[in-house]
Amino acid sequence: MSHELPKTYDPSAIEVRWAEYWINEKLFSVKTPEPGSDAAKLPVFTLLLPPPNVTGRLHMGHMLNQTEMDIIMRWRRMSGYLTLWVPGTDHAGIATQMMVERQLATEGVTRQNLGRDAFIERVWKWREHYGGAILGQMKRLGVSVDWDREYFTMDENLSRAVTEVFVRLHEQGLIYRGNYIVNWCPRCQTAISDLEVVHEDYAGKLYQIRYPVSGDHSQSLTIETTRPETMLGDTAVAVNPRDDRYKALHGKKLLLPLLNREIPIITDELADPEFGSGAVKVTPAHDPNDFQAGLRNNLLQINVMDEQARINENGGPYAGMDRYEAREKILHDLTQQGLLVGIKDHSYAIGKCDRCKTIVEPRLSTQWFIRIQPLADRAIEAVEKREIVFTPENYAKTYFEWMRNIHDWCISRQLWWGHRIPAWHCSACHHITVARTAPASCQQCGGSALVQENDVLDTWFSSALLPFTVFGWPEKTRDLDVFYPTQLLITGFDILFFWVARMIMMGCHFMADHPQGSVPFKEVYIHALVRDAERQKMSKVKGNVIDPIEVTEKYGTDAVRFMLASMASPGTDIAFSESRTDGYRAFANKIWNAARFMFMHLDRVGGVSITGGAPKDAQNNLENRWILSRLNHVAGTVNQSLTEYRFDEAANTVYSFFWGEFCDWYLEIIKPRLTGSETEARSALAFLGYVFEAALRLLSPFMPFITEEIWHAMYEGKPPSKSISLTRYPQCDPKALNNDAEQQMALIQELIVNIRNLRAELKVEPKEKTGVRIHAGADIEKLVNENRSMLERLANVDDTQFVPESLAKEKISRATAQFEVALVYEQKIDVAAETERLTKELNKNKPLLSGAEARLSNQQFLSKAPPHVVEGLKKQVEELRVVIERLQRRLDELK
RNA sequence: GGGCGGUUAGCUCAGCUGGUUAGAGCGCCUGCCUUACAAGCAGGAGGUCCACGGUUCGAGUCCGUGACCGCCCACCA
Numbered sequence: 016m017s018h019e020l021p022k023t024y025d026p027s028a029i030e031v032r033w034a035e036y037w038i039n040e041k042l043f044s045v046k047t048p049e050p051g052s053d054a055a056k057l058p059v060f061t062l063l064l065p066p067p068n069v070t071g072r073l074h075m076g077h078m079l080n081q082t083e084m085d086i087i088m089r090w091r092r093m094s095g096y097l098t099l100w101v102p103g104t105d106h107a108g109i110a111t112q113m114m115v116e117r118q119l120a121t122e123g124v125t126r127q128n129l130g131r132d133a134f135i136e137r138v139w140k141w142r143e144h145y146g147g148a149i150l151g152q153m154k155r156l157g158v159s160v161d162w163d164r165e166y167f168t169m170d171e172n173l174s175r176a177v178t179e180v181f182v183r184l185h186e187q188g189l190i191y192r193g194n195y196i197v198n199w200c201p202r203c204q205t206a207i208s209d210l211e212v213v214h215e216d217y218a219g220k221l222y223q224i225r226y227p228v229s230g231d232h233s234q235s236l237t238i239e240t241t242r243p244e245t246m247l248g249d250t251a252v253a254v255n256p257r258d259d260r261y262k263a264l265h266g267k268k269l270l271l272p273l274l275n276r277e278i279p280i281i282t283d284e285l286a287d288p289e290f291g292s293g294a295v296k297v298t299p300a301h302d303p304n305d306f307q308a309g310l311r312n313n314l315l316q317i318n319v320m321d322e323q324a325r326i327n328e329n330g331g332p333y334a335g336m337d338r339y340e341a342r343e344k345i346l347h348d349l350t351q352q353g354l355l356v357g358i359k360d361h362s363y364a365i366g367k368c369d370r371c372k373t374i375v376e377p378r379l380s381t382q383w384f385i386r387i388q389p390l391a392d393r394a395i396e397a398v399e400k401r402e403i404v405f406t407p408e409n410y411a412k413t414y415f416e417w418m419r420n421i422h423d424w425c426i427s428r429q430l431w432w433g434h435r436i437p438a439w440h441c442s443a444c445h446h447i448t449v450a451r452t453a454p455a456s457c458q459q460c461g462g463s464a465l466v467q468e469n470d471v472l473d474t475w476f477s478s479a480l481l482p483f484t485v486f487g488w489p490e491k492t493r494d495l496d497v498f499y500p501t502q503l504l505i506t507g508f509d510i511l512f513f514w515v516a517r518m519i520m521m522g523c524h525f526m527a528d529h530p531q532g533s534v535p536f537k538e539v540y541i542h543a544l545v546r547d548a549e550r551q552k553m554s555k556v557k558g559n560v561i562d563p564i565e566v567t568e569k570y571g572t573d574a575v576r577f578m579l580a581s582m583a584s585p586g587t588d589i590a591f592s593e594s595r596t597d598g599y600r601a602f603a604n605k606i607w608n609a610a611r612f613m614f615m616h617l618d619r620v621g622g623v624s625i626t627g628g629a630p631k632d633a634q635n636n637l638e639n640r641w642i643l644s645r646l647n648h649v650a651g652t653v654n655q656s657l658t659e660y661r662f663d664e665a666a667n668t669v670y671s672f673f674w675g676e677f678c679d680w681y682l683e684i685i686k687p688r689l690t691g692s693e694t695e696a697r698s699a700l701a702f703l704g705y706v707f708e709a710a711l712r713l714l715s716p717f718m719p720f721i722t723e724e725i726w727h728a729m730y731e732g733k734p735p736s737k738s739i740s741l742t743r744y745p746q747c748d749p750k751a752l753n754n755d756a757e758q759q760m761a762l763i764q765e766l767i768v769n770i771r772n773l774r775a776e777l778k779v780e781p782k783e784k785t786g787v788r789i790h791a792g793a794d795i796e797k798l799v800n801e802n803r804s805m806l807e808r809l810a811n812v813d814d815t816q817f818v819p820e821s822l823a824k825e826k827i828s829r830a831t832a833q834f835e836v837a838l839v840y841e842q843k844i845d846v847a848a849e850t851e852r853l854t855k856e857l858n859k860n861k862p863l864l865s866g867a868e869a870r871l872s873n874q875q876f877l878s879k880a881p882p883h884v885v886e887g888l889k890k891q892v893e894e895l896r897v898v899i900e901r902l903q904r905r906l907d908e909l910k
Numbered sequence: 911g912g913g914c915g916g917u918u919a920g921c922u923c924a925g926c927u928g929g930u931u932a933g934a935g936c937g938c939c940u941g942c943c944u945u946a947c948a949a950g951c952a953g954g955a956g957g958u959c960c961a962c963g964g965u966u967c968g969a970g971u972c973c974g975u976g977a978c979c980g981c982c983c984a985c986c987a
Contacts, residue, residue: 023949024947024949196985209984209985214983214984221987238987239987240987241987242987285986285987286987287986287987290986290987291987294987295986295987296987297987302985302987303985304985304986304987305985305987306985307985361987363986363987364984366985377985409914409915410914412913412914413913413914413982413983416912416913416914416982416983417982417983420983420984422985508981508982509982511982512983544981548921548922550922550980581923581934581935582922582923582924584923584924586915586916587915587916587923587924588916588980588981589922589923590921590922590923591922592921592922592923592935592936594921594922594935594936594937595922595923595935595936597936597949598935598936598949599935600949601947601949601950602949603949604947604949604950605946605947605949605950607946607947608946608947608949608950609946609947610946611946611947612946612947613946614946615945615946616946659926661926663923663924664924664926667924667934667935670934670935671934678946678947679951682946683951768952768953771952771953772953772954774952774953775940775941775952775953775954776953778940778941780942781941781942781944781952782942782944811944811952859931860931863930863931867930867931870967870968873967873968874967875966875967875968876967876968877967878967879966879967879968880929880967880968881929883929884929884930884968887929887930888929888930890930891930891931895931
């Protein structure tokens with residue numbers, strides 16, 4: 016048997032294979048543990064995948080999100096948790112319907128041609144063929160989700176739960192139906208919620224229009240409006256009751272221009288005396304504020320637009336025109352009649368449909384709403400009481416801000432694709448029956464001519480329920496007992512209100528009596544945005560979108576994951592860095608080659624098997640004590656960092672450990688032993704294998720593919736378990752920490768670096784060995800003598816002498832506080848270069864010394880600073896004095 | 911109109927409760943194809959931490975003001 020690993024690291028060759036293996040072996044599928052079973056005793060860690068749209072394709076945001084989730088889940092799984100990660104897709108009402116309608120359009124068909132049932136059937140077919148491509152992409156990324164539990168928000172069981180929730184909320188008086196101003200998208204031809212409206216600054220105009228007093232055309236009121244076309248629906252003009260200018264007009268009527276309809280002058284707080292003339296037109300059917308004013312004053316509501324925002328029959332001569340066409344015509348007509356008094360520039364925000372960017376029309380229509388306040392109150396409390404904790408913490412503030420100013424949620428959509436509202440209209444008496452299943456007869460009149468509500472629910476209605484519906488709610492299931500609440504939610508801030516806040520409201524409401532708490536998750540980690548290299552937001556329009564699958568294929572999934580993790584510091588956006596990704600591919604390559612190096616020696620010597628335990632005789636040399644101590648330190652740091660979601664810290668720690676310490680120093684140090692006698696090599700390899708295996712486990716959550724590949728190779732195809740992801744994550748063992756070893760090793764490293772420095776300075780040929788003389792304390796002499804071959808090998812030295820006298824006068828020497836070292840080398844030195852270096856060094860150190868001295872002579876500092884700081888500074892001053900004195904003397908000698 | 915975040919090396923970012931000489935990756939310069947790795951090794955240069963003021967023995971770190979960049983929320987005609 017030998018340890019098989021191809022010569023070159025080719026990520027694509029290994030990644031697809033392991034991704035498939037993990038799925039086929041069902042490594043991440045979790046069976047619900049039976050009560051009393053061993054599995055039931057494990058701590059549980061549940062995570063819900065934010066369901067991507069069924070129409071979606073993977074983008075960098077998904078990749079970051081999934082990388083972070085996968086790191087946490089692999090780490091928790093390896094740390095002994097029963098780890099369940101539930102994937103699924105969202106039916107994405109509007110998005111999907113648009114997609115299919117577009118497809119129909121190419122066939123020259125509209126959904127109306129097809130009819131509702133046939134259209135929906137068509138959507139299901141579409142989903143079968145094209146939907147969920149994103150899940151395939153996720154599989155390529157190797158995310159450790161439980162594919163056996165994959166859900167779709169329109170699945171039968173989830174749809175039943177949606178109905179149940181709707182009916183219960185209705186029974187509780189938390190869902191109502193009514194005629195209100197809603198945001199209406201004239202293109203999608205449906206109502207949308209406040210959240211689905213995006214506001215954009217718009218440099219518009221303010222039109223001043225004169226409304227003559229009815230019966231007395233010498234008098235008039237001038238109003239200002241940004242939307243003259245809505246005047247067709249005016250049913251009053253308001254002035255402020257305290258506005259003395261208009262007292263004489265109270266109770267009089269105005270003649271609405273163009274339509275010549277009489278409208279009353281009313282007094283209402285709606286009118287701000289400071290704004291314009293102080294008089295404001297009131298259009299209850301087309302403006303939310305006017306709507307409220309209309310209710311207060313019992314005004315007529317005249318809807319002047321149809322569902323496509325064209326002027327309807329109430330618009331007189333303008334009927335049939337588009338709203339903006341009508342605006343132009345109206346302005347033209349007003350000008351002709353001398354009623355357009357002025358036009359001012361006025362910038363304001365206009366609302367656009369989040370989905371199609373059409374300007375939203377506030378429109379009076381009958382919709383279904385959730386009375387949100389009672390749900391919001393509890394959801395606010397849950398975060399206030401830290402039943403749910405946000406990372407970064409300031410998102411809690413954003414959350415409160417929104418929750419405390421929340422409006423009722425319009426949940427009905429005039430679409431076909433989605434959960435149809437479980438309400439039935441009686442044709443006879445118009446009573447509406449809300450029920451779990453189609454009622455046989457009308458609740459009120461007993462009539463049997465019932466028609467189901469046409470509207471469907473907002474997509475976010477069903478996704479708000481997922482934390483409990485995926486576990487079988489409303490049934491009382493074992494899954495709910497075990498897996499609810501989920502531990503963590505990782506998602507982007509863009510859906511904080513759409514999804515996160517609503518899950519909290521619904522979870523708290525419907526799971527109120529759950530023994531483990533009602534909240535749907537205990538922690539929320541909000542991840543940052545992935546931007547392009549120029550820190551621009553990625554967008555299709557700008558054409559700067561980076562396709563994760565493309566870069567994954569170019570650099571390897573492991574490298575892209577590591578890049579994302581290494582930059583994922585909470586609250587900071589990530590500028591996608593191709594060079595950095597390339598750097599992490601180099602890191603993967605480094606790991607690969609380190610493995611090949613080890614395997615080469617394992618195969619040469621034979622008879623060494625990796626057992627996963629530290630060999631007993633491991634501690635009798637410095638480098639082993641050192642690397643073991645470092646490994647444990649690093650394990651401690653990584654575990655701590657991941658607990659705090661410091662992916663960057665965790666990744667950087669394990670990176671510099673593996674490359675900077677394990678490869679650069681440890682492997683170099685043990686090389687002679689590996690090539691020495693077989694006994695010696697076996698002993699070295701046993702320990703090397705132990706450290707390497709632990710390092711692989713440490714790396715595994717970040718780079719699951721390469722670590723899996725090497726880990727299996729390490730065991731020559733006979734690993735102790737099916738996957739490295741099922742082994743235990745390294746923990747910090749305090750007994751393995753060894754400060755002495757770390758300090759001793761640091762000193763030797765410093766010595767070696769200083770010698771290398773001297774050699775570089777003198778341009779000593781790399782192949783040529785030199786002698787060194789060292790002046791230092793007895794303990795250092797002892798340490799160096801014990802590790803002499805290590806020092807000489809790594810510093811390219813053939814003779815090491817300890818001398819009792821100071822080496823300060825030596826031309827070719829370096830010094831630290833602990834030692835002086837000089838090169839035995841006959842070559843002349845470059846006086847100019849050396850002078851420059853020494854001067855620079857001197858100039859750097861002098862101000863440090865004077866600064867430190869000044870502080871030490873400051874009584875305030877001495878009395879107030881903690882002792883260890885004062886001591887540290889004293890020591891520093893001593894060291895600096897020595898160093899500066901030496902530098903000065905060397906400079907003098909060179910002259 | 912409210913609220914939030916950022917400004918540290920040429921570039922992208924760390925720097926956790928204030929404490930010895932501010933770090934990393936990439937890029938740059940010098941020298942090495944040293945049989946694990948040139949996707950590498952060794953060495954090096956490079957920063958008045960946006961500005962001003964304050965608190966403190968001590969500020970990249972805390973407070974205030976300003977500048978610049980960015981984000982979110984919002985029914986002022």
